[in-house]
Amino acid sequence: MQLKEVGEFGLIDLLKDNTIFDSSSVVVGIGDDAAVVLPAPRQLQLLTADMLVENVHFKLSTTAPWQLGYKAMAVNLSDIAAMGGIPKHAVVSIAIPQQLELEFIKGLYEGMKEICREFSVNIIGGDTVSSPHGLVINVTVAGEVEAANLVRRSGAQLGDLVVVTGTIGNSAAGLDLLTRGNWEDYSFAWPLVTAHLTPRPQVKVGRALAEIGATSMDDISDGLASEANEIADASGVGIVIRESDIPLAPQLYEAAALFDKKPVDYALYGGEDFQLLFTIGPEQYQRLTELDFDIKLTVIGEVIDKQAGVLLIDKEGRTTTLKPHGYNHFR
Ligand code: ADP
Ligand code: MG
Secondary structure, three states, X not given: OEHHHHHHHHHHHHHOOOOOOOHHHEEEOEOEOOOEEOXXXXXXXXXXXXXXXXXXXXXXXXXXXXXXXXXXXXXHHHHHHOOOOEEEEEEEEEEEEXXXXXXXXXXXXXXXXXXXXXXXXXXXXXXXXXXOOOOEEEEEEEEEEEHHHOOOOOOOOOOOEXXXXXXXXXXXXXXXXXXXXXXXXXXXXXXXHHHHHOOOOOHHHHHHHHHHOOOEEEEOOOOHHHHHHHHHHHHOOEEEEEHHHOOOOHHHHHHHHHHOOOHHHHHHHOOOOOOEEEEEOHHHHHXXXXXXXXXXXXXXXXXXXXXXXXXXXXOOOOEEXXXXXXXXXXX
């Protein structure tokens, strides 16, 4: 069915069911001029937005609609996770090209609702407009965090460990495979492509870090090099990362060989991994490792003096400055 057959209001009507997954804090959801929510007492509110633009952030030829919806929501939940917060509500705005099928938009919302259900996030409103040039999806998420548990980029301390969740670089390698096209032919491709299309926000680890007291945190959206520099800048410290300790998936080595790239470059300069990069005192880290997560944690370096800068020790033991070249929209 075509969008023009249902119109803007018909479409909103089709999307608004099953959008509330934690009703305790929603007074008014989709349907009025504005949503109304009940903030928990004495919590700080976190607000974040991420916009995905067709042919800048995604291509319709390489993503299923539900994957796109899942990712549009996941990247926002990841930003809340990276502050140590709990995601609560989402507002979704979409600009839709005329010719897009209604089924596509339904699929998009199925993906969003799937991840919202998992993390008990409510979709409480949005805006729906037409677009002359491609699909645009903007998701805004509100979350909350106790003032004492907020984790910013700026608190890294000399002597802290530098730690990442999961394996890094999968998403960028997955994008290379998707761009190449015949990725189904490669047995190693699936986890990489999945990491790119449906990244999982590390909300559970983020919360544990908030409670145990990580000193700084960032989600890896622009590559390890860029994020490490952001934490170092914000905190007024230096960071040293040991290349041999960066966790890379076995499949990443196979993809790197296929594209004739260095595996670790996917981790350093790729992006969209949406794993967490954080700094934490050694004792606090010890406590963290006693907890149970469905994702592994790896110490990749330490916080050092600001004068030293952000450094990479490569596999041959040589030290170089790690420059932040991730993706940058206006370069
Ligand atoms: P208004 O004209 O008052 O801004 P709209 O007619 O645009 O309201 O939207 C009607 C209701 O549907 C509002 O509650 C709005 O938040 C919600 N809404 C509109 N578009 C979307 C969307 N794409 N996703 C979720 N909710 C939406
Ligand atoms: Mg109105």
